[in-house]
Amino acid sequence: MPSADHDLGPQNLGSPARTVLREPPAASPEHAEPSRFIPHVQGLRAIAVLFVVLYHFWPGRLSGGYVGVDVFFVISGFLITGHLMREIEATGGVRLAQFWARRARRLLPASLLVLLFSALVVASPYLFPLSALPNEVREIIASTFYVENWYLAISSTDYLALSGEPTTVQHYWSLSLEEQFYVLWPLIMLGAAYIAVRFARAARRRAILWTLGVVTLASFVFCVIFTITDPAPAYFVTFTRMWQFGVGAMIALIPMLRVRHAVGSFVLGWAGVFALLYAAFFFDGQTPFPGYMALVPTLGAAAVIAASNTQRWWYPTRMLSIRPAQFVGDISYSLYLWHWPLIVIAPSVPFWGLTIYHRVALLALCFVLAWLTKRFVEDPARSWKVLTRRRPRVTLWSSLVAMILVAATAAGAWAVNAPAYRDGVAAIASLREDPPECFGAQSVLDPACAGTDFGDQVLPAPGFAAADRPAEEQCFVQLNDTRPVTCEFGSDAPDAPEIVLIGDSHAFQLLSTFERIATDNGWHLTTLFKGACPWSTTPLSTPGAFGEACTQWRENAVEVLEQRAPDAIFTAAISTTPYSTAGFDSQHDAAVAGYREAWAPMLDAGIPIVTVVDNPVWENDPNKCLRTRGVAACDGPRDALLGDQDALRDAADGLDGVTVLDFTDVFCDDTTCFPVIGGANVYRDEDHLTVSFVDSLAPQYEVALRSALGMGDGSLTQ
The missing domain is CATH 3.40.50.1110 (SGNH hydrolase)
Known part of the structure; x- marks a missing residue:
């Protein structure tokens, strides 16, 4: 899921709400490095979101495009871990409330807007099948509170299957997983640093590195075994995906993995790009995934991030930094949010066909909505003074209220249509028991x-x-x-x-x-x-x-x-x-x-x-x-x-x-x-x-x- 964490630069550390490890802090991160923006990582985000979108528009043409979400997981692991590590080293801790509030302001407004759109759509029987209403409402509520991946895992949904009637919010499974990462990852890092300082007298960075390494390895082993034994839920659960964040984290924590040598960076970067292209074009719905096959896109994304030399225009780092790639990377979060509900709804729109021209037009509409959402929702929400000038808990409580309102809207859609749904169930039972004369075949x-x-x-x-x-x-x-x-x-x-x-x-x-x-x-x-x-x-x-x-x-x-x-x-x-x-x-x-x-x-x-x-x-x-x-x-x-x-x-x-x-x-x-x-x-x-x-x-x-x-x-x- 594109979390758009490219703005994870220095944070406002003025809030006293912080988990602190009692060790002398280093210099403030505000002055350590003025900018953390990495252009080729933003371009990698563009590749990832295009993989996912094109896969959903033309699954037969880009059968493995679903690996785009794996790329996002690696990117988030790299950026979030680097940000948290810098704050731990500079201040001795992490302002958890501030961190979570910042993520809420960054991600929730656009996310809740699309969920609200879906909730209003399912209230209309002309745009959505009534038979799917109960599951649609359940998944909207699960997505609102970021547990959609676990809902799908429990119901053993096959995300890669192309038959059936998917909900408008099924793609929120990856957003849910990423939000869970934002909660768990800083706690794991803080726990490792606390134990190192309090009991082991060890360096925090080394303790965090070893802890995350163990978590990453354990998650990968679990992922391989679970994919073999129960592949449907294995696709969604948090613990089968945590290792992909961990791979990104290793690049952030181990400087020698960042290759700045010209030839090495060139070879590594293009090898990563080709690995991603191979997965996108040759994987399909029957590939055992995530499992060991997820190593291909995961390591491919890691290789692109690690390739750090930008001296020549033909280096992948430079080509991913061109303006079109940056633009798509900028709107990737909103593009991911909007594209799937529009794909699900479009065939039910009166007079809307399914020709190549209609698909291209719908794709263009996705880009327009993504840009508008980025321009008028995502960007303004990050700097709302009513929230940024107050303690983080104001943001967190406001977010909870907004989530409850969206969930209530979805529940209202069910309340309005529940009588018709019950009538539909009764009608099918009656039809099976007493069909009309000369009915059907x-x-x-x-x-x-x-x-x-x-x-x-x-x-x-x-x-x-x-x-x-x-x-x-x-x-x-x-x-x-x-x-x-x-x-x-x-x-x-x-x-x-x-x-x-x-x-x-x-x-x-x-x-x-x-x-x-x-x-x-x-x-x-x-x-x-x-x-x-x-x-x-x-x-x-x-x-x-x-x-x-x-x-x-x-x-x-x-x-x-x-x-x-x-x-x-x-x-x-x-x-x-x-x-x-x-x-x-x-x-x-x-x-x-x-x-x-x-x-x-x-x-x-x-x-x-x-x-x-x-x-x-x-x-x-x-x-x-x-x-x-x-x-x-x-x-x-x-x-x-x-x-x-x-x-x-x-x-x-x-x-x-x-x-x-x-x-x-x-x-x-x-x-x-x-x-x-x-x-x-x-x-x-x-x-x-x-x-x-x-x-x-x-x-x-x-x-x-x-x-x-x-x-x-x-x-x-x-």
Whole structure:
């Protein structure tokens, strides 16, 4: 997070509120060094914020741009540690209240302004889906009090996932972590200095250096282990990131790390820049991160900071000091604050498209808002006389009051919309229990429904479609988790036929419907799901731990299948899975071969398999269009949305014991695919179906399963 700490020069030390170590102070820092501004560090901040912003605007083009926040952590560790160390050496302590008050004046006004904007936006059902309101309000409150990273860690949010409905303040996780650093770091440094002076008779600087070194090393080890064992929360928690601040701190505390030799500085600086570029372009959402891979951007940023020679124009330190880089660095904090909520909200704005021109225009708007916020909020707030001329506690109490007011505004948004939210929940429950005649897929599949006109009806409502999903998320494993988690539904009778539902999230989207089918028929349903990991043998093209975890999960899942020996297996998979093409001519061939090889042992054991051709995959959630435009305005071109839907069909071709269901002609006609079919809202996001729509396909699923179990001939007229 860009904290814009480039103004951490000498502070006003006039306040008596200070934690002091009783040792003769050195010269006052006001006179030690008149300026601490380092231009190339400001330029490095520009690189970092551009990485993050461009990653969020075009994640496919800059897949590792999220490493920009890691760069900010290193910068903050360097600047804050240097500032605190100078004050400790000059005065024997740190005026903690003054330090925290200064940070509050610097960071809170712009931060609370954007949070207030988000709170007002979510109060409008036209700009934000009603189904997301409770989580949005919780995250605004968590962000207001700078615990958003812990909220996301506890809820195990995958920040790098590109599906779902993110909140407008999800990016505040890094600001929260940095604020926690501002609280913990000076306390750690003061504690080390106090012990050194009081008990060990040792030099404060050496004690602080060793203490921060131990903290940094311990945090890194914890980061690597936690990323391997539980990667989703590991991305957010304070202790997995503290080492990155520590790396910056080492540069501030160890003078020999600042390379002023011309050749050394040149090589070190450009090596750091190239390391950052490598991470930004070659890392992606499946890179095990932070973990050991975070060393690349962290050490890259440290190398750029450490390169201190500015003699020649071609040195990175000089190139990062040019005026455009300084301007972006100056507005980086506000640019970081504004860009994400605008990205989340823009697709819901009436008449706002998603073309390259709209994205560029939105990016330009982000820069304008960032400059205005810097000019009229950030800069004036630092020197408000009503605060600067009073004791630091006035600033701190005023900040707390402002935070409470923002949180109250968010709570008010919930109070206003809570009745509508409850109505939406009740409407989904009612729709699942008693759908209209000819609803959803049956309007196409049932000849008796021909000509039924649902007009502009959309159920569930576009603002609530995201809530129409299976509730049993404990059955779904993600990321690096290799456990073959099974869930059991339906009949527990010993002689009940057993069906296994296995696959990725496109199998998971069928769970609620299959649970009902199993219960109604007295069958036993067992599930095996892993996100982005279809039941196949072809490795994913995704490098690193995620691809390895998928391979291991498949092996574990097969062991479960062999042990259970079910009566039938149903599998589904998203058509855009990135398979490795090693040994194959194309992705299609790799997918077909992987499915066939995975199915073969089960078919040889006499276990029938049912699969389904994948549904269309949209570039953006159709509900964002449906909330502001007519149903007909939100259709999509068939050729662009279907992808490689033939892989499962071709894999089943010629295999005895495999049944393929193909609903492509339900989703699309010859040229167009539809987000609303028979009055049913088909999608809850870009590619996952609502449970209500899947329920409308239940007769077809049930007949296919009955046929596989030897209970019928596959006819709906049985």
